[in-house]
Amino acid sequence: MLAPFLIMLREGLEAALIVGIIASYLKQTGRAGWLPAVWIGILLALALTLFVGAAVQTLASGYPQKTQELFEAIIGFVAVIVLTSMVFWMRKVARSVKSGLHQDIDAAFSGQGNTALALIGMVFFAVAREGLESLFFLLAIFQQSEGLAVPVGALLGLLVAALLGYGIYVGGVRLDLRRFFRWTGVFILFVAAGILAGSLRALHEAGLWNSLQTVVFDASHVLPLDSILGSVLSGVLGYQETPTVGEVIVYVAFLALTLPWFLKAPAVSPSVPARSIG
Template sequence: MLVPFLIMLREGLEAALIVGIVASYLKQTGRTQWLPAIWSGIGLACLLCLGIGLGLDLISAEFPQKQQEMFEAAVGLIAVGILTSMVFWMKKAGHSVKSQLHGAIDEALRPGARQGAALVGMVFFAVAREGLEAVFFLLAVFQQSSGSGPVIGAAAGLLAAAATGYGLYYGGMRLNLRLFFRITGLFILVVAAGLLSGSVRALHEAGLWNGLQATAFDLSAVLPNDSAIGSVLTGLFGYQDTPSVGEVSAYILFLALSLPLFLSDARRPLIARPRSGT
């Protein structure tokens, strides 16, 4: 439940920041008549993400066991790629998001017959990118979890992101965005390592990967998966009480490569928060 909550909080807040920057700039430049276009773009992006998520979930339910494992592995690998690229994109480009969006708005609203459509499209693609990242991650988590906890966590994270976004731009709320994205970025990389390890396991169960299958360690007598702590660790970090050498190797190698890169050069803030109404 905690992992979907934090992922949706981060993804939702990124989308809220983008929408807030666009809305604030329109207000600052006296173009508030275009604000409805923002909501149109958001609505279309949400419908697209919801449709893709439901479609993928329905398709996977029809697969026989082997194909389900293959699908689970593919979705997990896609989620790892998306989550990793998201973290490093925000680290690299987050400080210039505001200026980039301002330039994109000016370009979209240049005099012409398609001003509204251009602005809708800009907001649509910005929000859809965040939404599709969340869709693939949640699908991977739902496939490796059971019960209603992940759904409740995701919904709570989205509501918390919406409330935080509203507070930032309309309620005078203060948030250290640099610290927030750094902490959640570290957490997401650890989660992605767990998803990668789970994908290696799914590839083996699908019969596509049979190397490094010796048991790395056996903690089933000390910390089994179905224990209280084991269940929490499994849900958070993809813990397994008897992982294979391949699963552990994938987990460690991913973190050994990604964490040093992410922790390097932490000097500049990620996003400059605009002030609404100025």
């Protein structure tokens, strides 16, 4: 539950911050009458995310077991790419996201095009990006986990993100966004490493990867997957009680490459004040 909760919290808060910046700037500049366009953009983005999710799930069902394992591996690899690019993208653009959105809004009102469509498009693409990123992560976790913990954790994360986003927007919540995005970024990289190792395992089960299958250790008697702690570690960090050499290599190599790179540059603080989005 922890992994989907934190990732959906981060994704939801990113979307809430962007939407809040747009809504706050419209209100401050006397353009509050255009706020319905913001809601239309949000609803269209949510509809797209749900449609893509349903389409992917439909395509995955009804195939032979090995084909489903291959599909699981592909979804996992896509999720790793999306999660990794997400944390590095946010680190890169966080400082300029507010000023950039303000410029885009001003351009939408000063241009000759349809202002409503421009605003809807801004919100749509911002929320759709976060929604599709979350979708591939959740699909990968759903395929590697069982039970209600994943959907419950994801829904709780979205709920808390919405509450925090609104609290920041109205000025009643203070949040250190620099530290939040930095440490959730580190956590997401560990989650991505676990998904990557699980995807390699799925490739083996699909019959496409048969190298480096020697079991490194067997912790089934000490920390079995069906125990509470084993289940938590599996859902959060991709823990396996009998990892193979290949899974350990990709797990360690991924973290060895991404963590120093992510932590090397000082984390930048979003230009959004912790007290208010406006």
